[in-house]
Amino acid sequence: MNNGSNIIFEAKGITKRFGGVTALEDVDLQVHEGKVNVVVGENGAGKSTLMKILSGVYADYGGQLFFKGEAVHFNNPKEAMAQGIAIIHQELNLIPYLTISENIFLGREIRTPLGVLNTKQMHSKTQALLTRLNCHLSPNTLVGALKVGEQQLVEIAKALLEEAKVVIMDEPTSAISDTEVATLFNIIRALKEQDVSLLYISHKLDELFQIADRFIGLRDGKMVGTLEQAAKATKEDLIRLMVGRDLKHLFKKEAVPMGAEILRVENLNLRINKAHQASAHRLKNIHFKLRKGEVLGIFGLMGAGRTELLETLFGLHAKDMTGSISIASEQVHIRSVMDAIAHGMALVPEDRKEDGLVLQMEIAKNVSLASMGKITKNGVINAKSEMTLAKKFIETLHIRTPSERQHAKNLSGGNQQKVVLAKWLATHPKVLFLDEPTRGIDINAKNEIYHLINALAKKGLGLVVVSSELPEIMAISDRILVLANGSVSAEFNQENAHEEKIMQAATQ
Ligand SMILES: Nc1ncnc2c1ncn2[C@@H]1O[C@H](COP(=O)(O)OP(=O)(O)OP(=O)(O)O)[C@@H](O)[C@H]1O
Ligand SMILES: [Mg+2]
Numbered sequence: 001m002n003n004g005s006n007i008i009f010e011a012k013g014i015t016k017r018f019g020g021v022t023a024l025e026d027v028d029l030q031v032h033e034g035k036v037n038v039v040v041g042e043n044g045a046g047k048s049t050l051m052k053i054l055s056g057v058y059a060d061y062g063g064q065l066f067f068k069g070e071a072v073h074f075n076n077p078k079e080a081m082a083q084g085i086a087i088i089h090q091e092l093n094l095i096p097y098l099t100i101s102e103n104i105f106l107g108r109e110i111r112t113p114l115g116v117l118n119t120k121q122m123h124s125k126t127q128a129l130l131t132r133l134n135c136h137l138s139p140n141t142l143v144g145a146l147k148v149g150e151q152q153l154v155e156i157a158k159a160l161l162e163e164a165k166v167v168i169m170d171e172p173t174s175a176i177s178d179t180e181v182a183t184l185f186n187i188i189r190a191l192k193e194q195d196v197s198l199l200y201i202s203h204k205l206d207e208l209f210q211i212a213d214r215f216i217g218l219r220d221g222k223m224v225g226t227l228e229q230a231a232k233a234t235k236e237d238l239i240r241l242m243v244g245r246d247l248k249h250l251f252k253k254e255a256v257p258m259g260a261e262i263l264r265v266e267n268l269n270l271r272i273n274k275a276h277q278a279s280a281h282r283l284k285n286i287h288f289k290l291r292k293g294e295v296l297g298i299f300g301l302m303g304a305g306r307t308e309l310l311e312t313l314f315g316l317h318a319k320d321m322t323g324s325i326s327i328a329s330e331q332v333h334i335r336s337v338m339d340a341i342a343h344g345m346a347l348v349p350e351d352r353k354e355d356g357l358v359l360q361m362e363i364a365k366n367v368s369l370a371s372m373g374k375i376t377k378n379g380v381i382n383a384k385s386e387m388t389l390a391k392k393f394i395e396t397l398h399i400r401t402p403s404e405r406q407h408a409k410n411l412s413g414g415n416q417q418k419v420v421l422a423k424w425l426a427t428h429p430k431v432l433f434l435d436e437p438t439r440g441i442d443i444n445a446k447n448e449i450y451h452l453i454n455a456l457a458k459k460g461l462g463l464v465v466v467s468s469e470l471p472e473i474m475a476i477s478d479r480i481l482v483l484a485n486g487s488v489s490a491e492f493n494q495e496n497a498h499e500e501k502i503m504q505a506a507t508q
Helices: 046-052 078-081 100-104 119-132 148-160 178-193 205-211 233-241 306-313 337-342 351-354 361-375 383-396 414-424 442-457 471-474 498-508
Strands: 005-018 022-030 034-038 061-065 070-072 085-088 165-168 196-202 214-219 222-227 262-276 277-291 295-299 320-326 328-331 343-347 431-435 463-467 477-483 487-493
Touching: 022 196, 022 214, 022 361, 022 477, 022 498, 034 046, 034 205, 034 262, 034 328, 046 085, 046 196, 070 361, 078 085, 100 295, 148 165, 148 233, 165 295, 178 205, 178 477, 196 320, 205 233, 214 233, 222 233, 222 498, 233 442, 262 463, 277 306, 277 431, 277 463, 277 487, 295 306, 295 471, 306 343, 306 361, 306 431, 306 463, 306 498, 320 361, 337 343, 337 361, 343 414, 351 442, 361 414, 383 414, 442 471, 477 498, 487 498
Parallel strands: 022 222, 034 196, 034 214, 085 165, 165 196, 295 463, 295 477, 343 431, 431 463
Antiparallel strands: 005 022, 005 061, 061 070, 214 222, 262 277, 262 320, 320 328, 477 487
């Protein structure tokens, strides 16, 4: 017993090394039964690694796990699942060319007594799970046709399929919008009532206070302490636990003198045909202007068209769009991403694994990928310039890695996001589109990225930033466009921007 709580799951003296990198050192962790146990820590602190050990993903580590007081060792996630331990990973693990239902039942298909796949039953069970998550997608939808946020809901459904005793959620809300977060939190509360224990990781500190019962702090691979009564803790307490010091100034945008018009969008429309979906008018009649030195924030709920807007401007939907795009007051025809890059545009996408990062490649190669011209001489890549470029960004963006030669797949989630950012900054764009640039990034690094956005604006770039975090978009933008159902439903400036009014415009 501890503070009146039963310890259902415990880790003692856990150590985990990857080659020369010590990800965890002598870590003790206790999971209190029927509670939401929140783990906080900066990017690369070791949170995901610890969760992977608890859920059987890594079988090779120092130390010992105890489930209900008994020493246990899981060789794989299936063995952990058999004890009732389920995990929703930070990185999505779905197969794009299978349907939602097929993904959920992959490896645990229901069969008829004759051994034939019982598609009907799997379909109806999937439907029930999706309904429970307040999600209106058909179980037959191909996962490849879903947005990141929708895929995350499928991951959650997948974990809830089996009766779990301990549910581990590694940044489940990083890609879903406020309404879905509210749904998820209701699910978490319902699970708690059924005495399910949760281990929960998130960098969205504000929302943690809604569900946390206790906080556990990890720093540089070591356990630094706990705050046993979440209700009594403040945001400052939490930051101190994570970072080890007070973060004095949270970001406030500096006024930057604005220059000439750099981007103008007129009457932009987008119609997309997707598998299993009728042709949809995804963007309707969008107009806006952007000046040099200006940061335009785009806010909207999941499905509002935020990502499609950036993608369309960046030449990704050339065939399906109509309307006009002008750069520095001259109309341009952007038929492909190559055209967009040639016109000085760059897009840092929301899903780093899909379009941002080549996981099998070194950091240095990833960073130089979109600016080969600058480091290539007579067709030969100058390896030294490539390394110098990567080193510069590792330093300025504080990418936590032993070297620029490290493979991207070995970085923590937040550090991967920074590599994608570095890759597009290296192209020296005139117009920079950022889609959820701080998704999965810790509070310290978030502040660094806000300062970077400000510094880029100061240099004369025009920036368009999509974010589903209201405090973030209010802090960084000069102007905010709100999208709802593919149209601009409102525009705010720094004076009249209020959280409630923006939310209202988004839910129209
Ligand atoms: N497979 C791997 N090979 C080499 N190093 C790894 C591997 N997995 C993780 N690491 C390193 O271990 C450390 C901890 O990583 P981990 O993913 O656990 O961090 P995290 O706390 O989840 O961070 P984030 O908030 O960014 O997701 C990091 O320095 C990371 O680079
Ligand atoms: Mg992680």
